[in-house]
Amino acid sequence: MFRFESWAVLFLLIPVIFLIWWLVKQNRAGREGIRFSGFLMDLVPVSPREYLFRVAAWFPLVALVLMVLALARPQLGKLYERQDIKGIDIVLCLDISSSMKAMDLKPNRFQVAKETLLSFVDGRPYDRMGYIPFSAYAITRCPLTTDHKMLKQLIADTKLGSIEDGTAIGMAIATAVNRLRKSKAKSKVIILATDGMNNRGNIDPRSAAELAEALGIRIYADGVGTTGYAEMPQPGPFGTVRTVKVLVQIDENMLKEITGKTGGAYFRATNAEKLKAIYSIIDRMEKTKIEVKKFALWRDIYSYFLWSALALMLGFFFVREIVLRVKQ
Known part of the structure; x- marks a missing residue:
């Protein structure tokens, strides 16, 4: 079983999703220019360097989503039954x-x-x-x-x-x-x-x-x-x-x-x-009187989300500063 213990925190995903939408829209607006030339530019093959840059650009956004999910305390649980038997x-x-x-x-x-x-x-x-x-x-x-x-x-x-x-x-x-x-x-x-x-x-x-x-x-x-x-x-x-x-x-x-x-x-x-x-x-x-009591034991797994977010951020800086050497 899976659940978010603090599920109300998931509402923070709404502004995060809006932010991602706005950034994508701004990025497309900056690249558009003239419609015709934009159409021709789409036909030009993307270089490996540019492709890597585009992929790495998503790392901080995905990391932000993972951090919000970690704040919501994701948990894995197992259902148990305890029988009170009076034989x-x-x-x-x-x-x-x-x-x-x-x-x-x-x-x-x-x-x-x-x-x-x-x-x-x-x-x-x-x-x-x-x-x-x-x-x-x-x-x-x-x-x-x-x-x-x-x-x-x-x-x-x-x-x-x-x-x-x-x-x-x-x-x-x-x-x-x-x-x-x-x-x-x-x-x-x-x-x-x-x-x-x-x-x-x-x-x-x-x-x-x-x-x-x-x-x-x-x-x-x-x-x-x-x-x-x-x-x-x-x-x-x-x-x-x-x-x-x-x-x-x-x-x-x-x-x-x-x-x-x-x-x-x-x-x-x-x-x-x-x-x-x-x-x-x-x-x-x-x-025979049998009373069945069901209960679940839950285990926090938010650390997996945090470590994944940290890995994405490190991956972003590694690609930007070392692999691509992007200048400010």
Whole structure:
């Protein structure tokens, strides 16, 4: 960016331009004489000496313009943005029990839930996030961090069967609460994705939700799976895999109760599109506050104009007194 800090000084260019116009007019008037002879004189080639004199005569006038521009304080600037970000602390809890192998969501519940989590992380670059997979118990794979590249890698590397089978929803919530209890963020959120009922762990989901409520932590829960029966791959004889139908059992009443108690919400995802839509809804409900302040840093460059003016004046005197040796 470019500007003149003292732009009002540029009005001095008006008399300077008038002066240049007047000098040019006077010079032409002195050279004109008779029209016919003036016409013939224009046909005579200009000698190098005269050409140099005519060019050098402009040096003081251009130098005067440059000095006026320097007085106006020309500046170069660069625009900067400063973002005042008040992010949200979010802990993602993902059920990795064996029932997540069910194929009512294609290719299966676990894969769809994992890919949706990765997309959700991509959409919230300014928030601190943690990750807790759970089954018979919950483990913290990633504490709260802004290193989303590492977080996504840990989510992508998660495998079914890496934890003893079961569904410890209460333990998952309690572990997430423990990660958020010292957070100073204005908004603290737990997002829980599960397809079952709490059947493991020594902490009841309702008790864990009470801890979350006391600390001002909101819980959002996603029930992953269709209603009725769902196809589930099971190991068969001689290393084969067979498909069986299992009853979908999601404790929706409990999930609605714990989310409602903490000011969150419960959603049911019966297909991949609905699950993605649910995370989009959560994304809109939990907004990160970003204030963008723009400012510019300016640097004075008037010295370039002054040095150029000085060079022109020195060039004028050099050409006049030394090269052409003009006599007064």
